[in-house]
Amino acid sequence: MDIELRSGCPINLTMEVLGDRWSLIIIRDIMFGNRRHFRDLLTHSEEGIASNILAARLKRLLSLGFISRRDDPSHSQKAIYSLEEPAIQLVPVFAMIGAWGRRHLPVSEELSIRAQLLEEGGPPLWDDFMEDLRQIHIVDPIGGANGTRTSAVLAKLTAAFLEVREKSSAPAS
Numbered sequence: 001m002d003i004e005l006r007s008g009c010p011i012n013l014t015m016e017v018l019g020d021r022w023s024l025i026i027i028r029d030i031m032f033g034n035r036r037h038f039r040d041l042l043t044h045s046e047e048g049i050a051s052n053i054l055a056a057r058l059k060r061l062l063s064l065g066f067i068s069r070r071d072d073p074s075h076s077q078k079a080i081y082s083l084e085e086p087a088i089q090l091v092p093v094f095a096m097i098g099a100w101g102r103r104h105l106p107v108s109e110e111l112s113i114r115a116q117l118l119e120e121g122g123p124p125l126w127d128d129f130m131e132d133l134r135q136i137h138i139v140d141p142i143g144g145a146n147g148t149r150t151s152a153v154l155a156k157l158t159a160a161f162l163e164v165r166e167k168s169s170a171p172a173s
Contacts, residue, residue, distance in 0.1 A: 017064060022049055022057045027066065027087050028094065031133065032114055034154065036080045036145040037072070046111070061087075073142060080145045082137040091126045091133070095119060113164045114157045129153040 006012055018024055025047055029035045035044055042054055049057075058081065061067045066087040072078035098115025101107055107115075118125060132151035136144025143149030 017066075020057070022053055023061060023066075024090075024094075024097075025049070026054070026057050026061065027083070027090060030067065030081060030083055031087070031091070031094070032154070032157065034136070034144070036082065036141075037078055038081075039078075041081070068141070070141060072145070074146065080141060082141040082144070083133055084138070085134075088130050088133045088137065091118075091130050092123070095126055110161065110164045110168055113160045117157055117160055125153065 006016070025045070026041060026049075029041055029045065033040075033044065035041045038054065038058070041058075042049065042051055045054075058067070058069075062069055064086075065084055068082050068084055069079050070082070072080045095115070095118040098112065099119040102112050102115055102119070118129075129151070132153050136149050136151055136154075140149045144151075
């Protein structure tokens with residue numbers, strides 16, 4: 001594993017792996033946005049990641065075993081990025097970070113609805129989501145990327161996000 005071992009503290013080591021500005025955002029976009037190609041990760045980033053930073057973080061996440069990369073059979077010059085088990089097991093961490101952010105920071109309704117649903121659903125929803133992620137990223141990554149294998153939990157989270165987005169962009173009557 002390519003990490004600096006300043007100490008054996010689990011919090012320090014986790015921060016060495018995930019504490020940079022972009023790693024959790026990239027995992028979030030793959031996990032919640034099902035963005036599986038470099039171009040999707042680059043152009044649909046809410047935070048506007050630069051291409052060289054994205055390439056470097058993907059390379060690091062690959063080397064750490066958080067994601068995998070395989071050729072996309074539908075396009076010879078594309079690769080599909082998939083979550084591996086260590087990243088999938090971050091679902092409860094994302095839920096807790098999202099819940100904390102909703103309570104203490106000026107979040108938007110649109111971008112926090114998924115965090116709200118994860119918090120409300122608690123560990124049973126997290127477990128269902130992690131199982132769905134295993135199916136669309138590990139068992140059938142090609143089907144997960146092209147939409148032939150889907151996640152019921154991700155569909156629910158996405159529908160809620162789109163509903164809030166539509167509501168917030170509708171003209172006031």
